[in-house]
Amino acid sequence: MTSSSPSADNGWIRTSRDGAVLTVTLDRADQLNAQTPATWLTLADVGASLDDDVRVVVLRGEGRSFSAGLDRSLFSAQPSTDGGLGELGRMPAEQAQERIRAYQAGFRWLRSPGIVSVAAVQGHAIGAGAQLALACDLRVLADDASLRLPEATLGLVPDLTGTSTLMELVGYSRAMEICLTGRAVKAPEAQALGLANVVVGAADLDATVADLVAALTAPPVEASRATAALIRSAVRNDFAAQDAAERAAQVQRLHALVTGS
Template sequence: MSTDDLETDGWVRTSREGAVLTVTLDRADQLNAQTPATWSALAAVGASLDDDVRVVVLRGEGRSFSAGLDRSMFSPEPSTNGGLGELGHLPAEEAQERIRGYQGGFRWLRSPGIVSVAAVQGHAIGAGAQLALACDLRVFADDAQLRLPEATLGLVPDLTGTSTLMELVGYSRAMEICLTGRAVTAAEAQAVGLANAVVPRAELDAAVADLVAAITAAPAAASRATAALVRSAVRNDFAAQDAAERAAQVERLHELAGGR
C-alpha cells in the first residue's frame, strides 16, 4: 500500500511503500525553492518516522532538485516570513535559535535507523545543495549541478552544509567549493565522492530504486548497526571505533544465537 500526504505550506509531499518513505519537494514551477515552511514540513516528516522505515528517498519534482531559497527570503526588509531581513533585525540569540529550528529540517536525514538517499537532477543550489548533502547517499542525474554560493552573497552556509561537505570531500576541497561558490558538475561530484552514482536523467528514478533495493535486501538490524558504525567512524578515533565494532558485532552474534 502507498499513502500520500501533502504539506501545503511547505510544498513537501510524502509517499510510503513498505520500509521506504519518499519525500518530494513539490514546487516544480519555482524549481522547488525553499522557505522556512519547507524546513518545518521536513522536520515534521522526520519527527513522524516509525521503526519500520528503513530508507528515506528525498527528491525534487520537475527539472531541478532545488534551486535554494525562495526569492522572497532575500528581502533586506524585516518581515514575518522568516527571511534574511527578519533574521537580521532579531537579537542574536533569537536569530540563532530560529536558524537552529531551520537546521532541524536537515539533520533528521541522518537519524539512527534510516538511510537517506537524495535523487538529484538539475540545480541543487544553496539550501538545495545542503539538503542533498544532508543525506547519507546521493545519486546524480548527468545534468545535476551543486553550488554553495552563500559566501559570494555575503552570507555563510548555515543549514548543516559545512560539516556534511567536509565529511564527503575533505578540508581543502570543501573550503574551495564554499568560498568560490562555483558549480560542481555531476561528473566532478562522482569523482570527488559527492555522488555515489551518476546516470542519465531518464534513468535517475530506476537507479535510485536499484540502490534502495540493495540497501533493504540486508537484514534490518544488521543494516542499521552497520550504518551506525559508518557514521560514528567519521569522528571516533581508532580505539573508540574498534570498541564500537566489537560491541555491535557481539550484539549481532547474540541475536543470531538466540538472544544469549
C-alpha cells in the same frame, strides 16, 4: 501506500510511504522547488514523525531541478514577518540562532539512526538545495546535475548543516574552495570528489534509485542498522574507539543470531 499533499503551508513538501521506504518530494516545480522556512519546518516534522519501520528515506525534487535553494522573495533585507532574511537580521542574536536551529533540524534528521537517506538529484541543487542533498547519506545524480553553495558570494554563510556534511565528504581544502568560490560542481566532478555515489542519465535516475533502495533494504534490518551506525561513528572515533564499537556491535549481533532475540 500512504501519501500527503503539498501546499504553501507545508513548504510544498509531499510525502509517500511504501512499506519501509518513505519518499519526500519537493513539489514546487514551477519555482524549481525553491524552499521557504515552512519547507524546513515541515522536513523537521517529517523526521520527528518517523517510526521504527522506516528503513530508507528517498528525497527528491519534482520537475527539472532538485532545488534552486531559498525562495528569492526571502532574500530581501527589508523588514518582513515571513521568515525572510530581513526578519532574521533584525531579531536579537539569540532568538535568530534559535530560529535557525529549528531550520537545521529539517536537514540533520536525514542522518538519523535507523534510516539510510538517499537524495535523487537532477538539474540545479543550489544553496539550501545543495545542503539538503549533502545532508543525505547517499546521492544519486543525473548527468545534468550541478551542486553549488553560493552563500559566501552573497555575504552569507551556509547555515543548514552544509559545512559539516561537505567537509566530511570532500575534505578540508576542497570544502574551503567550493564554499568560498561558490562555483558549480557538475555531476562528473561530484562523482570524482565523492559527492555522488553514482551518476546516470536523467532518464535512468528513478530506476537507479529504485535499485539502490532495493539493495539497501535487502539485508536484515538490525544488521543493516548496526553497520550504518558503525560507519557514522567512524567519522568521529579514533581507531581504538572504533575498534571497540565494532567489537560491541558484533557481539550483540552474534548473541541475537544464536539466541534469536
